[in-house]
Amino acid sequence: MKNILLIVTNIDRYASGHLKTGLWLSELTHIYQSAKIKEWAVTIASPKGGNTPVDPESLKPLVLDTISKKYYESPEFMNELAHTRSLDEIKDESFDCIYLTGGHGTMYDFPDNVTLQEILRNQYENNKMVAAICHGVGGLLNVRLSNGEYMIKGRNITGFDWFEETLARRKNEVPFNLEAALKERGVHYKKALIPMTSNVVADGNLITGQNPFSSKEMAKVVVSELEKETFSLRT
Template sequence: MTRVLIALTSHSELGDTGRSTGFYVSEAAEPWAVFTDSGFDVDLVSVAGGRPPLDGLNADDPIQQKFLAAVDLDHTPTAGELDASSYDAILFAGGHGTMWDFPNDEALASLAAAIYERGGVVAAVCHGPSALVNLKLTDGSYLVDGKNVAGFTNAEEEAVGLTDVVPFLLADALTARGAIHHPAANFTPQTITDGRLVTGQNPQSAESTARAVVEVIRQA
């Protein structure tokens, strides 16, 4: 049985704005639906474990409601509690919270690197690629170095008015690690597959990114 892991942020504060953040529910729910419909087992992991904070919840969205009813958000494990050999892929869901805790979670980075190095897929959508900024392989190279990637763009960050709130600009940080970042028009679907690395630009890219992961797994 193919098993896929969806990684979620545990960070709930949007900088100093007084606003809350967390994982963007659609960016976990839509991939979960694609994976489960494909017959995959899906587990969750979060930076701090326990119940991660939610953002962007649409109570009228049937996929989100089905996801929330099916998963156990109250008891997510941390990366250190999981074994990379159990998983064929990991997908980092977005949400602005990821910008604060994904890049510095060494256990999560190690787990993803191990999944990748044993032939698995690493995927991320929207701000989820923040997890890739400091992700190194065992040879010391950055996973994204020389890879074509998508991720929330500088223009999109400006459009939502958070350029000066986030700790760094995601597209710039990925480029600094050697990635080749491909921006599409604001809030249009954009998914890029480069080998076993699959990245999506924004919430509109969550479903297509998950479908691309399924395709890579089935071609392996």
């Protein structure tokens, strides 16, 4: 049986205070369901622990898929989201996969979280899977390996691109340009030919998804790769 850690945000508003944000629901529900079907252990944690808000944009009819709707209407699941464990609580536990979910809230409480950086460095250097989707990829930006190099330097990676940010009408709200920040770290940035379409990039024990529309494929790839367990560590 595998043991998976899903990390979510605690942030419910942009810095401007004008708009609500939070977790993009499908970026959690698809991997959650896939793991549950396999009867794997699933832990949901957040930087501070406690409640993770759901971005109201992710609940709109055009993007709320059947799986996400099912979980949003599940009192048991929503109770899990209301009582996440903190990163400090789980930092010494062992997981086969650490998966950073997205939503714009993650841009505020993932990138500079030292505990998260430590957890991800240990996971990566122990040749275990690190996965991130959409804005959650920002949580990888400042992780340094024991040799001082950025963990993502030279790796094939994707994440929510700047044009998609324009389409989402959040360009003037977000704290930074994720696509540009990733490129500054020396990654090989890979984006879908058509914006807002599924794109998953697997590079050894590092797997990233571009946007919410990658949620389903991300879950499939993560499960498939975890069942292989044949990573070759690159540093």
